[in-house]
Amino acid sequence: GQQLNQSPQSMFIQEGEDVSMNCTSSSIFNTWLWYKQDPGEGPVLLIALYKAGELTSNGRLTAQFGITRKDSFLNISASIPSDVGIYFCAGLLFQGAQKLVFGQGTRLTINP
Amino acid sequence: GAGVSQTPSNKVTEKGKYVELRCDPISGHTALYWYRQSLGQGPEFLIYFQGTGAADDSGLPNDRFFAVRPEGSVSTLKIQRTERGDSAVYLCASSLIPAMYNEQFFGPGTRLTVL
Numbered sequence: 001g002q003q004l005n006q007s008p009q010s011m012f013i014q015e016g017e018d019v020s021m022n023c024t025s026s027s028i029f030n031t032w033l034w035y036k037q038d039p040g041e042g043p044v045l046l047i048a049l050y051k052a053g054e055l056t057s058n059g060r061l062t063a064q065f066g067i068t069r070k071d072s073f074l075n076i077s078a079s080i081p082s083d084v085g086i087y088f089c090a091g092l093l094f095q096g097a098q099k100l101v102f103g104q105g106t107r108l109t110i111n112p
Numbered sequence: 113g114a115g116v117s118q119t120p121s122n123k124v125t126e127k128g129k130y131v132e133l134r135c136d137p138i139s140g141h142t143a144l145y146w147y148r149q150s151l152g153q154g155p156e157f158l159i160y161f162q163g164t165g166a167a168d169d170s171g172l173p174n175d176r177f178f179a180v181r182p183e184g185s186v187s188t189l190k191i192q193r194t195e196r197g198d199s200a201v202y203l204c205a206s207s208l209i210p211a212m213y214n215e216q217f218f219g220p221g222t223r224l225t226v227l
Contacts, residue, residue: 004154008180042116042218063196088154098143099168100205102154 004090006103008105014111019076021106023089024062031092032072033100038085046087076108084110114138116219118204124225133189133222137206144187145216146179147203155203159186162205194226 006023013019023032036042048060049065049072056063062075072091076083082107089103117136125131136220137144143162147155157171161181169179178196191198201223205216 003199006154041220042205044218045215048215090154098160099157100145100147100155100170102156104152105154 004089004091004101004103008087009104009108010110011111012030012109013079015079019079019083019108020073021087022071023091023103024071024075025076025091027093027100028069029067029091029093030069032099033064033092034063034072034074034088035088035102036085037088037105041089043088050086079108079110081110081112084108085112099103116204116206116217118202118219118222120222121220122223122225124227126227127194127196129194129213130225131190131191131194133202133224135187135189135204136153137204138217139185141206141208142184143207143209143214143216144181145205146187146189147205147218149190149203149221151200164175177202178207180195191224194224196226199224199226207208 003013004023004025029045033048034046037043047056047063052069053067054065060077065072086105088105090100115202121136149155159169159179160167163184164181169181176188183225192209201221203221205212205218207216
Protein backbone atom coordinates (compact mmCIF):
# COMPACT_ATOMS: atom_id res chain seq x y z
CA GLY A 1 0.00 0.00 0.00
CA GLN A 2 0.94 3.66 -0.03
CA GLN A 3 3.63 4.68 2.40
CA LEU A 4 4.98 7.98 3.58
CA ASN A 5 8.63 8.00 4.57
CA GLN A 6 9.30 10.55 7.25
CA SER A 7 12.71 11.75 8.40
CA PRO A 8 14.40 12.11 10.71
CA GLN A 9 12.86 9.56 13.08
CA SER A 10 13.98 11.61 16.08
CA MET A 11 15.58 14.96 16.81
CA PHE A 12 17.31 16.29 19.90
CA ILE A 13 17.74 20.06 19.84
CA GLN A 14 18.34 23.04 22.09
CA GLU A 15 15.53 25.42 22.93
CA GLY A 16 15.51 28.27 20.45
CA GLU A 17 16.86 26.25 17.54
CA ASP A 18 15.02 25.85 14.27
CA VAL A 19 13.71 22.42 13.25
CA SER A 20 13.18 20.88 9.84
CA MET A 21 11.58 17.56 9.00
CA ASN A 22 10.32 16.07 5.77
CA CYS A 23 8.15 13.44 4.24
CA THR A 24 8.45 11.65 0.90
CA SER A 25 6.37 9.17 -1.01
CA SER A 26 6.53 7.12 -4.19
CA SER A 27 2.88 8.04 -4.80
CA ILE A 28 1.37 11.38 -5.75
CA PHE A 29 -0.81 12.87 -3.04
CA ASN A 30 -3.60 15.40 -3.53
CA THR A 31 -3.38 16.87 -0.02
CA TRP A 32 -0.59 16.92 2.55
CA LEU A 33 -1.15 17.49 6.26
CA TRP A 34 1.06 17.83 9.30
CA TYR A 35 -0.11 16.67 12.74
CA LYS A 36 1.36 16.80 16.25
CA GLN A 37 0.67 14.14 18.85
CA ASP A 38 1.28 14.54 22.57
CA PRO A 39 1.50 11.53 24.91
CA GLY A 40 -1.90 9.99 25.60
CA GLU A 41 -3.62 12.18 23.06
CA GLY A 42 -4.76 11.90 19.48
CA PRO A 43 -3.04 13.78 16.65
CA VAL A 44 -3.91 17.45 16.25
CA LEU A 45 -3.82 19.13 12.85
CA LEU A 46 -1.14 21.83 12.47
CA ILE A 47 -1.13 22.69 8.78
CA ALA A 48 -3.00 21.51 5.67
CA LEU A 49 -1.62 21.91 2.12
CA TYR A 50 -3.84 21.59 -0.96
CA LYS A 51 -1.79 22.69 -3.97
CA ALA A 52 1.57 21.64 -5.37
CA GLY A 53 4.16 24.27 -4.48
CA GLU A 54 1.98 25.77 -1.76
CA LEU A 55 3.86 27.30 1.18
CA THR A 56 1.77 27.85 4.31
CA SER A 57 2.59 29.26 7.72
CA ASN A 58 0.90 28.90 11.09
CA GLY A 59 2.75 30.99 13.66
CA ARG A 60 6.26 29.57 13.98
CA LEU A 61 5.39 26.65 11.71
CA THR A 62 5.92 26.65 7.96
CA ALA A 63 5.12 23.78 5.61
CA GLN A 64 5.40 23.28 1.88
CA PHE A 65 3.69 20.95 -0.58
CA GLY A 66 6.37 19.73 -3.00
CA ILE A 67 6.12 20.53 -6.71
CA THR A 68 6.15 16.83 -7.61
CA ARG A 69 3.31 16.21 -5.12
CA LYS A 70 5.42 13.43 -3.65
CA ASP A 71 6.97 15.30 -0.76
CA SER A 72 6.45 17.91 1.93
CA PHE A 73 8.49 19.56 4.65
CA LEU A 74 7.70 21.18 7.99
CA ASN A 75 9.86 23.81 9.63
CA ILE A 76 9.55 25.07 13.21
CA SER A 77 11.38 28.27 14.05
CA ALA A 78 12.72 29.25 17.47
CA SER A 79 11.63 26.06 19.21
CA ILE A 80 10.10 26.23 22.68
CA PRO A 81 9.52 23.46 25.26
CA SER A 82 5.88 22.93 24.29
CA ASP A 83 6.99 21.93 20.78
CA VAL A 84 8.07 18.57 22.24
CA GLY A 85 6.06 15.72 20.80
CA ILE A 86 5.71 13.50 17.77
CA TYR A 87 5.07 15.09 14.39
CA PHE A 88 3.33 13.15 11.65
CA CYS A 89 2.92 13.92 8.01
CA ALA A 90 -0.23 12.54 6.40
CA GLY A 91 -1.65 12.56 2.93
CA LEU A 92 -4.85 12.11 0.99
CA LEU A 93 -4.43 10.40 -2.37
CA PHE A 94 -7.15 12.14 -4.33
CA GLN A 95 -9.76 14.87 -4.05
CA GLY A 96 -12.56 13.65 -1.85
CA ALA A 97 -10.47 10.89 -0.29
CA GLN A 98 -11.14 10.35 3.39
CA LYS A 99 -8.49 7.78 4.26
CA LEU A 100 -5.46 9.49 5.77
CA VAL A 101 -2.10 7.82 5.10
CA PHE A 102 0.38 8.66 7.87
CA GLY A 103 4.17 8.69 8.05
CA GLN A 104 6.05 6.97 10.86
CA GLY A 105 6.53 10.19 12.81
CA THR A 106 9.41 12.40 13.97
CA ARG A 107 9.93 12.54 17.73
CA LEU A 108 11.14 15.98 18.80
CA THR A 109 12.97 16.41 22.11
CA ILE A 110 14.09 19.83 23.30
CA ASN A 111 16.83 20.46 25.82
CA PRO A 112 16.13 23.63 27.78
CA GLY B 113 -17.13 22.33 23.27
CA ALA B 114 -16.71 18.60 23.78
CA GLY B 115 -14.27 16.83 21.54
CA VAL B 116 -14.22 13.21 20.40
CA SER B 117 -14.37 10.89 23.37
CA GLN B 118 -13.39 7.25 23.53
CA THR B 119 -14.06 4.63 26.16
CA PRO B 120 -12.46 2.86 27.79
CA SER B 121 -9.15 4.70 27.81
CA ASN B 122 -7.37 1.43 28.55
CA LYS B 123 -8.46 -2.15 28.00
CA VAL B 124 -6.53 -5.23 29.02
CA THR B 125 -7.86 -8.56 27.82
CA GLU B 126 -6.72 -12.11 27.33
CA LYS B 127 -6.01 -13.73 24.02
CA GLY B 128 -9.17 -15.14 22.49
CA LYS B 129 -11.57 -12.77 24.22
CA TYR B 130 -14.03 -10.37 22.59
CA VAL B 131 -13.71 -6.60 23.08
CA GLU B 132 -15.76 -3.55 22.20
CA LEU B 133 -14.32 -0.06 21.91
CA ARG B 134 -16.63 2.94 21.86
CA CYS B 135 -16.34 6.30 20.13
CA ASP B 136 -18.50 9.39 20.71
CA PRO B 137 -17.88 11.84 17.87
CA ILE B 138 -18.26 15.60 18.05
CA SER B 139 -21.96 16.43 17.97
CA GLY B 140 -23.19 17.00 14.41
CA HIS B 141 -20.21 15.38 12.71
CA THR B 142 -21.48 13.04 10.03
CA ALA B 143 -18.21 11.33 9.18
CA LEU B 144 -16.44 9.00 11.61
CA TYR B 145 -13.12 7.18 11.21
CA TRP B 146 -11.25 4.45 13.06
CA TYR B 147 -7.45 4.17 12.96
CA ARG B 148 -5.03 1.83 14.69
CA GLN B 149 -1.66 3.03 15.97
CA SER B 150 1.00 0.49 16.87
CA LEU B 151 3.89 1.47 19.13
CA GLY B 152 6.31 3.80 17.36
CA GLN B 153 4.19 4.03 14.21
CA GLY B 154 1.76 6.43 12.65
CA PRO B 155 -1.98 5.73 12.70
CA GLU B 156 -3.28 3.27 10.09
CA PHE B 157 -6.75 3.62 8.62
CA LEU B 158 -9.29 0.94 9.47
CA ILE B 159 -12.78 2.11 8.47
CA TYR B 160 -14.76 5.24 7.59
CA PHE B 161 -18.48 5.85 8.18
CA GLN B 162 -20.64 8.39 6.44
CA GLY B 163 -23.78 8.49 8.55
CA THR B 164 -24.78 4.96 9.50
CA GLY B 165 -23.07 3.18 6.65
CA ALA B 166 -19.47 2.07 6.29
CA ALA B 167 -18.27 3.96 3.20
CA ASP B 168 -14.80 2.39 3.22
CA ASP B 169 -13.77 -0.60 5.33
CA SER B 170 -10.69 -1.46 3.31
CA GLY B 171 -8.38 -1.06 6.30
CA LEU B 172 -9.95 -3.71 8.51
CA PRO B 173 -7.22 -6.36 8.78
CA ASN B 174 -9.48 -9.43 8.82
CA ASP B 175 -12.98 -10.63 9.61
CA ARG B 176 -12.33 -10.58 13.36
CA PHE B 177 -12.73 -6.80 13.18
CA PHE B 178 -16.14 -5.22 12.75
CA ALA B 179 -17.53 -1.73 13.39
CA VAL B 180 -21.03 -0.32 13.60
CA ARG B 181 -22.65 3.08 13.81
CA PRO B 182 -26.37 2.26 14.03
CA GLU B 183 -27.75 5.75 14.62
CA GLY B 184 -25.14 7.77 12.78
CA SER B 185 -23.50 9.05 15.95
CA VAL B 186 -21.76 6.71 18.42
CA SER B 187 -19.65 3.96 16.88
CA THR B 188 -18.40 0.69 18.32
CA LEU B 189 -15.35 -1.19 17.06
CA LYS B 190 -15.66 -4.88 17.82
CA ILE B 191 -12.78 -7.35 17.85
CA GLN B 192 -13.44 -11.06 18.14
CA ARG B 193 -10.97 -13.74 19.27
CA THR B 194 -8.34 -11.14 20.12
CA GLU B 195 -4.70 -11.89 19.36
CA ARG B 196 -1.55 -10.43 20.89
CA GLY B 197 -0.88 -8.64 17.62
CA ASP B 198 -4.08 -6.66 18.09
CA SER B 199 -2.42 -4.72 20.92
CA ALA B 200 -2.32 -1.07 19.88
CA VAL B 201 -3.95 2.31 20.44
CA TYR B 202 -7.26 2.52 18.58
CA LEU B 203 -8.02 6.09 17.55
CA CYS B 204 -11.37 7.47 16.50
CA ALA B 205 -11.83 10.71 14.55
CA SER B 206 -14.81 12.64 13.25
CA SER B 207 -15.35 15.40 10.73
CA LEU B 208 -18.21 17.71 9.91
CA ILE B 209 -18.86 16.67 6.33
CA PRO B 210 -16.80 14.51 4.04
CA ALA B 211 -16.36 17.25 1.44
CA MET B 212 -13.14 17.90 -0.47
CA TYR B 213 -11.38 17.82 2.82
CA ASN B 214 -12.64 18.49 6.28
CA GLU B 215 -10.36 18.32 9.28
CA GLN B 216 -10.52 15.05 11.11
CA PHE B 217 -10.63 15.63 14.88
CA PHE B 218 -9.10 12.78 16.82
CA GLY B 219 -10.02 11.38 20.20
CA PRO B 220 -7.43 10.36 22.80
CA GLY B 221 -7.64 6.70 21.81
CA THR B 222 -8.20 3.41 23.59
CA ARG B 223 -5.05 1.50 24.47
CA LEU B 224 -5.76 -2.20 23.96
CA THR B 225 -3.42 -4.76 25.48
CA VAL B 226 -3.94 -8.42 24.67
CA LEU B 227 -2.11 -10.73 27.06
